[in-house]
Amino acid sequence: MKQKILVIDDDNSLRRVLEYNLQEEGYEVQAASSGEEGLYWFGQSRPDLVITDMNMTGMDGLMVLKSIKERSPETLVIIITAFGTVDVAVEAMKSGAYDYITKPFNRDELKLTVKKALQFNGLTEENKRLKSELSDKADFRTIVGQSKEMEKVFTVIRKVADTDASILITGESGTGKELVARSLHANSSRREAPFVAINCAAIPRDLLESELFGHMKGAFTGAIKDKTGKFQLADGGTLLLDEVGELPLELQPKLLRALQEKEVEPVGGTKVEKVDVRIVAATNLNIDKAIADGTFREDLYYRLSVIPMHLPPLRERRKDIPLLIRYFCTKHGSDKVSFDKDALHTLVMYSWPGNVRELENSVERLLIMRNSDEISLDELPEKFSVNSVSGNAIIKLPDEGYSLEQLEREVVVEALERNAWNQTAAARFLKIPRHTLIYRIEKYGIVLQGHN
Template structure:
């Protein structure tokens, strides 16, 4: 994509010379004859570089510089001064100008100064991206767990990261789907490229197509300038499509074509561009039910789910809760804090409908309100303290519902685990005949760890 340069100069002849020379160098140039007009153009079009004369009637170049730096600090400004007006150039540099050139100047001087400015812009953007990447790489290490369920997840992540296969991560809200996506990216050959995330459920459907694929100026009302889509921003890296199960039906064919053909056409465009981004998607929606209901395309599902990864809810990995408690205490600067035996038992027994996200929020709140370095059962929220009391619900279902068969499978599995896989004891615990327990085990394929 061509770099955009805005030229502001009240001298018609000089303005045209600047336009011509810069266009010859391959830049996308637009010009204004005054400071007022230049600021209006900048608001509508944006620019990577602004070249402005210092002395102009009305809003002069220094005022233009101040306004642009206030609106878009990352935009570079190059000022033009008359020979001998170095004091104004120095003032412009103090106000944040990248550089200045004095009139008269030749084409080579202009070309080299502009090229250096745009190279600086690219380096600054790369620096910001690398800082973001370092933060992302720190993020993926926050996947905490030693339970059998999480060890299985880690094993799949380790294998799939080395490939280019599309991955679909499923699981309830708060289970850490984005962290797993970042882990895949951080361990892949694309780790030096960007990780770009978009929440398909959080963006209005009439804007989602533009967010994903970009648009050209004039493509629709309000499209006052070109927009780069998330697919293009993720070039060389990973695009994370969060809540892809909520993608509108009318957009699904375009996403399917993008994945199949490895190319995307922006809204209002006629020429597609090639894709070089790995796609990792996630959803908390029951996709198979959505396919049956006609709200999600089956062919898109199979394109996204070349490698499926199912994240277990926290209630199925209770062994990880003590480890997570220690981790979140350390994360929030309270490594010395511990939980007494009763508090730990209640926290481990609680159902955690909001999963790991709810657990972290609870720990943060406890750390703020604590009376000392040992958190007691009395300090826990009432819903956790009463979680095992008669009359309170034993199972706390998510607000968006939960499959009955999966719940039954989890109950049977937990009963067996609590009773050391002794079928008679587990059946007694569930208050059902042993043959009913065996039937449920066969139905759901539940087997002891040593037979897996």
């Protein structure tokens, strides 16, 4: 079923362009030439997404936004505003707009913003049915899981979501850290205010300060107008500092001050601005090591991690994989597709180094390339068949049996070789204390490389 979008704009030309571009993308579009007409159609059809111009005669876009949010808080609204009217866009975000686009914009920008909004919304009737299977975890939107490991995550979310405590989410790439951050926001009293995310690793370090705190016109070459920072955009809501472990050391004191004093100073500015922001940070780095190496401030770490959360990798919650596969099939419009027993077993036993993100990408590829509505083992890419040799065990033992002590010795030697004979690194690789590794080195008479 096509997703429905309501477009509200009193500019006939722009409205027709929007309508045409969205229909070309396969959406069902209802167009309205005024705010009043738009609200009428909203009541009739309850669209998945509303796109409204800000500057309209009669009822303007902000009035439309507030009226829609009063009727249906979960409906996502994208605001179209003129270039340079950042203050208006900020006000719209504070009033619950999902995002804004400044005119003039191109088709690709429109398509990307709409796609992201609808993916975030992601609450079709089938998705709701899947979520109902998770009982009281329905409030966690797109976080799928029923394993003991994920139940611990859900428990923490329930306890801390409606507090202002800073939260540090750790976990490997692809485990869903941003989804958890959005769930924390959605289950808090700040849910009607903006959720703003910034990837600290994706922005050049000479621009990151401006992105976080904003800048004043003329603050540096290229600063042709004032810029609102992410802290100001998130005022009243939640700010996700993704990949916070990559934050340059020289910026960390300013971030620490912002957290402690709840105020920011734009680059080139002379006055501080008060902000009310709940901070959620996320990283896939070993912060303890970064502190020891001197690349991350210990005081900032403690300020960010009032509530620490760790997301388990997918390989540690295999019980969730069938449910996730089913969820992704529904998400990508193939809810009738199934996997045969061998294919499903192979996917469950795969190591998934890219975690949930890799699983979704793999499921999407298999759905596109499938031969029928039941995907079989021989349709899986080569990487799965190679991995399935290890299936339930990392090592394939011979039929006649094998010495456990010999096996353990070989494992210790391989761990040392992989880690350049560094005992501390090898112990970490084997997930055992260093003194336990040393005991086994002595027990099996292993001669360390470079030692006599």
